[in-house]
Amino acid sequence: xxxxxxxxxxxxxxxxxxxxxxxxxxxxxxxxxxxxxxxxxxxxxxxxxxxxxxxxxxxxxxxxxxxxxxxxxxxxxxxxxxxxxxxxxxxxxxxxxxxxxxxxxxxxxxxxxxxxxxxxxxxxxxxxxxxxxxxxxxxxxxxxxxxxxxxxxxxxxxxxxxxxxxxxxxxxxxxxx
Numbered sequence: 001x002x003x004x005x006x007x008x009x010x011x012x013x014x015x016x017x018x019x020x021x022x023x024x025x026x027x028x029x030x031x032x033x034x035x036x037x038x039x040x041x042x043x044x045x046x047x048x049x050x051x052x053x054x055x056x057x058x059x060x061x062x063x064x065x066x067x068x069x070x071x072x073x074x075x076x077x078x079x080x081x082x083x084x085x086x087x088x089x090x091x092x093x094x095x096x097x098x099x100x101x102x103x104x105x106x107x108x109x110x111x112x113x114x115x116x117x118x119x120x121x122x123x124x125x126x127x128x129x130x131x132x133x134x135x136x137x138x139x140x141x142x143x144x145x146x147x148x149x150x151x152x153x154x155x156x157x158x159x160x161x162x163x164x165x166x167x168x169x170x171x172x173x174x175x176x177x
Contacts, residue, residue: 003062003103007069007095012059016068017049020061023068023092024048030093033154034126058116060108062091062100069095072104074112074121083119083172085112089135096131105139113167120167124150124160133161141165 001009012020024031025043041047052059056077062070070091077085087108091101112118123141125132141163149157 001107003100003107004098006064007098007100008063009060009072009104009107010063012052012061012071014049014052016061017052018045019066019068020048020052020071021045023071027090027092031090034090034129034132036151036153037155060104062095062104064095068092070100070104072101072108074108074116074118077116077118079117079172081172081175083117085116085118085121087121087123101135102138105135109139109165109167117173118167119170119172120164122162122164124162126153127159127161133163136163136165139165 003009021044028043039047042051051073054075057073057075058077060072061068062072070089072087072089074085074087087105089101089105109121112121121141123132123136124147125136127146142165143161144164145162147160147162150160151158
């Protein structure tokens with residue numbers, strides 16, 4: 001799917017592992033203040049291959065030609081009566097401010113609803129990550145709570161604001177209406 005005339009969103013596949021590893025290395029300093037500490041293996045093709053093939057998750061990548069310029073993941077997919085998942089994303093430092101993530105999040109929400117059968121998607125942001133909070137608000141997510149010392153980020157346990165987007169109110173599959 002084209003997000004802009006020159007940026008494509010597509011599902012990550014194992015063959016993308018090296019390009020994704022290159023993007024994570026290129027954005028190491030950009031992501032350090034908002035990302036957990038990562039083992040050195042994370043920044044390799046094999047480390048990214050592991051991410052691309054995790055069970056109960058789906059990865060999409062933003063491409064400028066063959067260059068990976070962002071990643072979006074739906075993780076912790078739980079179906080049944082919950083039908084929920086968690087959303088995470090980042091965009092390359094050189095591509096910030098172009099509206100790529102809001103456009104991609106909208107597409108991921110559509111896929112979550114129509115193809116994965118999700119009822120809701122949740123996301124968390126650091127308290128001071130106003131840019132990500134604006135993205136989520138623009139995409140129809142609402143704040144539903146705060147999580148003290150939620151994740152270990154940049155050397156300390158950091159509080160997060162929790163958001164969710166309800167995708168539909170239909171019953172889960174295989175449940176009578």
